[in-house]
Amino acid sequence: MSTLNLKALPGVCFLTAMTLVTAMGDQIVLKDGDRVTGSIVKKDGQTVTILSKNFGAVTLKWDDIQTVKTDQPLNVVLAGDQTVKANIQTQDGRVAVEAPGGPRVVEPGGIVALRNDAEQRAYERFRHPGLLDLWTVNGSLSLAGTKGNAKTLVITTPLNFARVSSTSRTTAYFNSIRSSATINGVNAQTANAIRGGWGYSRNLTSRLFLNGFNDYEYDKFQSLDLRVVLGGGAGFHAWKGKNGTLDLVGGGAWNREKFDPAPKAAFTRNSAEAYWGDDLAYKLSARTSLVQSFRMFNNLSTTGQYRMNFDVGATTALTKWLTWNVSVSDRYLSNPVPGRLANDLLYTTGLGFTFAR
Known part of the structure; x- marks a missing residue:
């Protein structure tokens, strides 16, 4: 007759318990x-x-x-x-x-x-984020220069903020470029421009949304002291897929431009505008994302005149927070100050950072 080994009982109980836990x-x-x-x-x-x-x-x-x-x-x-x-x-x-x-x-x-x-x-x-929730910040500080027969220095500081919830989207941006060159002992600025602003949109349905925005711009070499644009309208979520979105927008805006084309006298232009355009976000790969925005502003106060804004950028994640950024920001004005070009292009590339909360 066999007897129960009491010393083995704890081990049997342990194995039984583990089997039950595993089965759950x-x-x-x-x-x-x-x-x-x-x-x-x-x-x-x-x-x-x-x-x-x-x-x-x-x-x-x-x-x-x-x-x-x-x-x-x-x-x-x-x-x-x-x-x-x-x-x-x-x-x-x-x-x-x-x-x-x-x-x-x-x-x-x-x-x-x-x-x-x-x-x-x-x-x-x-769905119900706090004021400081859901923000994503991307930016960089890029420096480039030479020293020798010619001395040059270029500084660019692109920054982008975005807060996206299930019902709304808030964005803000800042982009600047400042460059100078010294040749044969003569120093001169070769670029000095600042662009910034914010936007807000809120969904009415799964497809339709309302939006508003406020833009500011300074460009020394366009003789633009300050451009202030305040506008709003409606948009349509034209496409939403696994890798991106495409929105179509349109509405009205008020544009105030102050120019100082020395030695001529400064002057200010005010105009009502109708605008239309698109916003595209697309994930090219697991690490690289592309964003693009286009706006056409047709002057309603002086018909035939217009402005165009085009921005595109790509970000590649190198680490969790370190990125490689490339951006292009183009501004076209059909009626610039006499002696100035109609088109101004600002492009940057370099290492950057990303932060999400």
Whole structure:
């Protein structure tokens, strides 16, 4: 007759407990018979992300899932933007939502989204951000120069701020260039321009939005002491894909320009304008992103005159915060001060930084 080894009992209990713990977790069975066990992170559209015990984060298609059963309650979004905290389990091809207020059974397509608590907090922060939340800052300070027979120095400081939530977008920018050259003992400035401003847009529907903006500009070699533009209008989200967005905008603006074309007397021009253009953001690769903006301002006070603004930039992430930036900023004025060119181009490249909160 065999006897129970009491010394081995703790080890047996430990192994049994570990087996039970391992068996716990959210369970997903695919239509091809594969099984994934872990913790469901989210369902976004037709994509389900589960943190697997053996394979890390795994992405699955919702339509490829045969059955699903959760071990811990998730934030379940149902049709009509109703969110409940509940476990879910597939029953006869439908999904049982075991909510505290009473269970219900819905079709698989009735599950709009799933989020664990961390994803839900991030979602709520995105929908109702604080004043300092969701800001992304990109910028750089670039220096270039020579020393010898000729001395030159070029300083550029592009900065961009963006705050994007589910209902609004706030942006601000600052760009300047200052350069000088000394040749044969004679020093002279060769460029001195500053551009800056801000913009705000708010969604009315999933496609339509209202926007407003305020721009400032100084350009010594265009004899422009200050240009102030205040405008607003409406826009249309023409395209939104996995790698980018395209918005079309249009509206009206008021433009005040003060010129000082010495030795001639300074003068000021005020004009109403109609504007139209586009904003494009596109992810070229996992590390490189492209942004482009175009605006045409047609003068309504003096017909036939116009301005054009074109900006494009690319950012490549070298590390988490260090980037390589390239930007081009072009301004065209159909009626410049006599003796000045109609077009001014500002381009910069160099190392920069990015910061997100």
